[in-house]
Amino acid sequence: MATEQKSVAAAVYKAVREPVEALGYSIWDLDYVKEGSEWYLRITIDSEKGVDLDDCEKVMRLVDPIITELDPVEGAYHLEVSSPGLERELRTPEHFQKSLGEEIVLKLFTPVEGRKEWKGRLISAEEDGTVHLEAENRELAIEKKKISRANIYFDFDGMDSEEQEPADLSEKEENRKVK
Structure with a gap:
């Protein structure tokens, strides 16, 4: 900017x-x-x-x-x-801290272990911007400079038809926060 x-x-x-x-x-x-x-x-x-x-x-x-x-x-x-939406973008250290324990998707500038995209549970975020992710039964530490975009992951396919009603979306988001 x-x-x-x-x-x-x-x-x-x-x-x-x-x-x-x-x-x-x-x-x-x-x-x-x-x-x-x-x-x-x-x-x-x-x-x-x-x-x-x-x-x-x-x-x-x-x-x-x-x-x-x-x-x-x-x-x-x-x-x-x-609103930031269900798949809100994580841009600041505060965003990452508020999202600890959530499923997130990281898109990377440079590959980590041969991949430029990782999905997993956010374990921690350090002051230097390093993100710790539990993905595929292991922990990854990814430096901030390698991250091009980070978002909360929301599994729309995992919703049943009753949950897809607009009135239930905010309840689904609340349930996601509690987990």
Whole structure:
């Protein structure tokens, strides 16, 4: 991310973090990115109870006037507020710490034991970014510099038809957190 994009994201984060947390949410991620000719300010929120559309709307109504007053960018941009989703991306040390014990998928820049993708249970994440994964009955230690992308793994094929109802998805996510 370019320096200007990082400074916009940092300024917005600083301005909205406390009000968002006062509503009972945390900011999972915040990005200011250009896609085609359009700019997007994306705020991803999370909470212990999960996040639904009403939560996103509530946070959008809260942060929109704060960001408008802050006026962090010249020109137009789209403001989006969303949940991190079931297969949330893990980008920060905090993301990895919150996901200990979860099944994750790591995509790698360089192969580890001949493979560029590993799926397994996240055992630990060190301060230097090294991720310890239990995969295929053994423990792997993978350095941060080798990881291109890390996501929670959600087995959609393992859901029965009753669980596929939209109302049950948040319950399924809650069940996943408990395991």
